[in-house]
Amino acid sequence: xxxxxxxxxxxxxxxxxxxxxxxxxxxxxxxxxxxxxxxxxxxxxxxxxxxxxxxxxxxxxxxxxxxxxxxxxxxxxxxxxxxxxxxxxxxxxxxxxxxxxxxxxxxxxxxxxxxxxxxxxxxxxxxxxxxxxxxxxxxxxxxxxxxxxxxxxxxxxxxxxxxxxxxxxxxxxxxx
Amino acid sequence: xxxxxxxxxxxxxxxxxxxxxxxxxxxxxxxxxxxxxxxxxxxxxxxxxxxxxxxxxxxxxxxxxxxxxxxxxxxxxxxxxxxxxxxxxxxxxxxxxxxxxxxxxxxxxxxxxxxxxxxxxxxxxxxxxxxxxxxxxxxxxxxxxxxxxxxxxxxxxxxxxxxxxxxxxxxxxxxxxxxxxxxxxxxxxxxxxxxxxxxxxxxxxxxxxxxxxxxxxxxxxxxxxxxxxxxxxxxxxxxxxxxxxxxxxxxxxxxxxxxxxxxxxxxxxxxxxxxxxxxxxxxxxxxxxxxxxxxxxxxxxxxxxxxxxxxxxxxxx
Numbered sequence: 341x342x343x344x345x346x347x348x349x350x351x352x353x354x355x356x357x358x359x360x361x362x363x364x365x366x367x368x369x370x371x372x373x374x375x376x377x378x379x380x381x382x383x384x385x386x387x388x389x390x391x392x393x394x395x396x397x398x399x400x401x402x403x404x405x406x407x408x409x410x411x412x413x414x415x416x417x418x419x420x421x422x423x424x425x426x427x428x429x430x431x432x433x434x435x436x437x438x439x440x441x442x443x444x445x446x447x448x449x450x451x452x453x454x455x456x457x458x459x460x461x462x463x464x465x466x467x468x469x470x471x472x473x474x475x476x477x478x479x480x481x482x483x484x485x486x487x488x489x490x491x492x493x494x495x496x497x498x499x500x501x502x503x504x505x506x507x508x509x510x511x512x513x514x515x516x
Numbered sequence: 517x518x519x520x521x522x523x524x525x526x527x528x529x530x531x532x533x534x535x536x537x538x539x540x541x542x543x544x545x546x547x548x549x550x551x552x553x554x555x556x557x558x559x560x561x562x563x564x565x566x567x568x569x570x571x572x573x574x575x576x577x578x579x580x581x582x583x584x585x586x587x588x589x590x591x592x593x594x595x596x597x598x599x600x601x602x603x604x605x606x607x608x609x610x611x612x613x614x615x616x617x618x619x620x621x622x623x624x625x626x627x628x629x630x631x632x633x634x635x636x637x638x639x640x641x642x643x644x645x646x647x648x649x650x651x652x653x654x655x656x657x658x659x660x661x662x663x664x665x666x667x668x669x670x671x672x673x674x675x676x677x678x679x680x681x682x683x684x685x686x687x688x689x690x691x692x693x694x695x696x697x698x699x700x701x702x703x704x705x706x707x708x709x710x711x712x713x714x715x716x717x718x719x720x721x722x723x724x725x726x727x728x729x730x731x732x733x734x735x736x737x738x739x740x741x742x743x744x745x746x747x748x749x750x751x752x753x754x755x756x757x758x759x760x761x762x763x764x765x766x767x768x769x770x771x772x773x774x775x776x777x778x779x780x781x782x783x784x785x786x787x788x789x790x791x792x793x794x795x796x797x798x799x800x801x802x803x804x805x806x807x808x809x810x811x812x813x814x815x816x817x818x819x820x821x822x823x824x825x826x827x828x829x830x831x832x833x
Contacts, residue, residue: 369522371520371521371522371613372521372522372523372524373521373522373523373524375524399789402786402787403786474791474792475791475792475794476789476791476808479520479791479808480520480521481521482551
């Protein structure tokens, strides 16, 4: 029964028509503050020009992984700001430059995009794996983020097709 | 050591306060409020070429809009202070870490400070804080001469009669020398004592405080952020649940060996930053080499990907 239901579910793709790229952030090396940029050069198979995972200077650069570009939902920041779910003593105000993922998006169900291809502006990304919260970010920001980010810590992606991507670009599903 | 954010800060102002000391005021180009330091904190400056240097914050600890550091030009040093004096000018940009405090003020009813020369930098904000909160203290400040003593006017203003100065060149008056031993003998019980300054002074201070309880004696020591001379030795890991003993060779981590023996453990960064592979230990002397656990956590946990043990350790597994 369960297997049949799962099969049915995977056969019917997520109904999602698209969202928007709100912010682009990069950092030159591990622990450096993220800096907002208006447009970014996505290089296929490598990363965002100037970012630590493009330069090989990131905290996790020595570990092979899908880290060419990372995404984060602004809906998660909004949930943290209203302490939803109420996991800690109060709201956590986390700005888009603080979560340390490259792209902050609205209306993009990141947890549904693992193993899927999708478009950000003219670039094509592949959802490699869900990001996992890490104690490192708690230390860096001095905020209790580990538990509140569980299962909504963003998506780590590979760049399949490079392009210059700009703030405000649409984020859209690709049929494949 | 804990991870700290590194901010590209702008030099708002730089001015000489003695012949060899410059005070540099750093401001964030976007953030009005900076990670707040506590009295005694330092920041790391990331210099071009990869050098990282620690400087104590000497500004008002209640002002979170700027960081101030004082840098003494050391012509015989490794070059960082020369570079800062010659190149860091108003409008320049330099990566600066958030503050960390290895030299905090203790909760005490009374404090006695001994400072020598540029060693005054972490102590100035401490005295500001104590004066503001009416907590008793005294400061004994040694320098070559008054004109070489950084922050003397500010200290006179903040400390008033709580400041005693000792200058080896004092014009017509005989040179004054601080006798640390006599000073420490004279302090009332319950007083915490602090020292920052040249090695000769800190050595005399430590010797004089030799029979003091350690928790009452505070010395500022800058530790290198990376120990390049560390040589890994093999050690044994015992699993508390089964009694099984695993040998960890010098070229492998405890995490690697445990995994190879079928002990499934979470991990993420695998170089001591993320904390995923923290594990409780119940016995043994751990050589902590991570950058994530604080001193309290280290009493009972170790980071299996980088930390090691002297001879053997028993893990709560």
